[in-house]
Amino acid sequence: MLKGFKEFIAQGNVLELAVAVIIGGAFAPIVQAITDVIMGIIGALVKQPNFNSVLQFSINGSDPIQPGTIITALVNFLLVAAAVYFCVVAPMNKLTARLKKEEEEAAEPTDVELLTEIRDLLKQQG
Numbered sequence: 001m002l003k004g005f006k007e008f009i010a011q012g013n014v015l016e017l018a019v020a021v022i023i024g025g026a027f028a029p030i031v032q033a034i035t036d037v038i039m040g041i042i043g044a045l046v047k048q049p050n051f052n053s054v055l056q057f058s059i060n061g062s063d064p065i066q067p068g069t070i071i072t073a074l075v076n077f078l079l080v081a082a083a084v085y086f087c088v089v090a091p092m093n094k095l096t097a098r099l100k101k102e103e104e105e106a107a108e109p110t111d112v113e114l115l116t117e118i119r120d121l122l123k124q125q126g
Contacts, residue, residue: 027088034083035076042075051075 008014043049054068109117 027084030087031080031083034087035079038079039076 039050051068051071052066053064054071056064056066056068058064
């Protein structure tokens with residue numbers, strides 16, 4: 001049992017997960033700030049800071065039931081997803097593509113390519 005646990009810890013997945021959690025925690029204030037700014041703009045446009053009171057109703061004088069909280073949560077989720085995509089994912093994809101292109105350009109030719117070049121040069125000389 002301890003051997004299995006030791007192998008699990010040594011695999012690296014736990015370490016990667018720990019790093020991801022720490023980075024996610026450090027990135028959370030940035031995402032929250034972006035969400036707050038955009039929700040502030042939306043609030044200024046619709047005269048409310050959120051959508052909680054949209055479709056609000058009460059039954060027999062009870063506390064108000066606010067289905068608009070679902071809309072607020074959905075908008076917040078979409079804003080967070082957009083912030084993560086445009087601030088992290090898209091730039092990393094561009095960087096990865098650029099590095100891959102540079103690696104492909106700098107890659108040495110394969111044996112088949114070299115042999116083909118030699119054959120073509122010999123044909124030209126002969």
